[in-house]
Amino acid sequence: MKLGMSLYTYGADLHAGRISTEDAIRHAASLGCDGIELIGEQHFSAYPDILEEGSRLRALTASLGMEILCYSVYLNGMLRWDRETTFSEYVDMAVRAIAATSHLGCRILRPAFYAEPVQSLIELVQACLPALESYDVIWGVELHAPFHPMHYKAALDAVASPRFRLIPDFSCWARNGLPDRFMDAGLDTFQALTPYMVHCHAKSHRFDENGEDPNTPYRELLAILRKNGFSGSVVCEYEGWLQDDVPYSSLKNAVRHFALLERYGRKQ
């Protein structure tokens, strides 16, 4: 299992213009991360044209001994005011993202897509399977609170392809006490989903004085992954920056968060 850092974690400082994407990559490397996750709409200053910058960030990441574990984008449904995005436009968007993922030397793409009903996701992924095959990319559908852990299981079974896998966000197994009304799903649901998983978002909103996340069962979740021989990747995704007041350092939170991930994610 590879352990890394989503640069989303550095959101407070990136959003305020205090650090650059390159600064965040170097910081992640300094922590001993195996790799990083990049988000198109957060970490590329020329998005949606990521070619030149993508080459540079890929080279920088490799030079620091890391890999790009996952590339995330949003498939926007409301780009226009006169109508919603059509199915063929969604396919075009997704195929461009698949090609961009390959350009980054990455194999996992997380395209955020509002799948209500879930059947719309099945049809979109099926339309993209040839591109996923051609570019050797896996579409990871992100499972995030407040959706039930089994929300995408029917879609995963319907597509039934190794090119369509699951990216669970730990928020689905967070306990009460968070600002949102997250559910307290049983760990058996996490266990049941492990065969579908390719990558995980280790979500946190805060840490206690011992460096533990009081809302999320990191020890148990990572033990399940290790017990099941999970060979994918898990990245820290600190989200407290959306709420916390400045000034504070996202770098310090990244240190605490990755230490927590290593504590239970490395072989013990």
Place this chain on the structure above:
Amino acid sequence: MVKKQSTAAVLQLLARDLLADRHLYTNANGTSCMLLLRDPFYISIPLSALSHVRLQINEYNVPESCMALSVREQFIQISACRQIRELYWHMGECAQLIVSDVVLPGLLQQKNHIELCLTVRPPYNYGLSEENIEYTVAAEMGVTV
């Protein structure tokens, strides 16, 4: 359908970064001024996501027709932003809000009370109960020529 009703409220907190500094930059004769703004949404947004801009300077409501946004030296009237889907205002990037109004010379003082509200319609469908997110900030701003 699962509604994430609190998402918009949380995202509004990022208005903290909207004003990149506390300066009103004016030209020599004071007929136009400029504010440096940062994208308040949590990711980059196409300009088509910008619904409205409301600016009040010393209790004077600046007409939206007197404002333009400049992103990487591309000047776009606020009312035209809805049509611009290809140009993104990137997270962390400073854009310029340019105000050209004949009343400015008599309006601006050494210290000015500014109230700014940007309304963003997220381009991604989050299943939010609200379509728009309003980012509001108030500040005292000095004039820099």
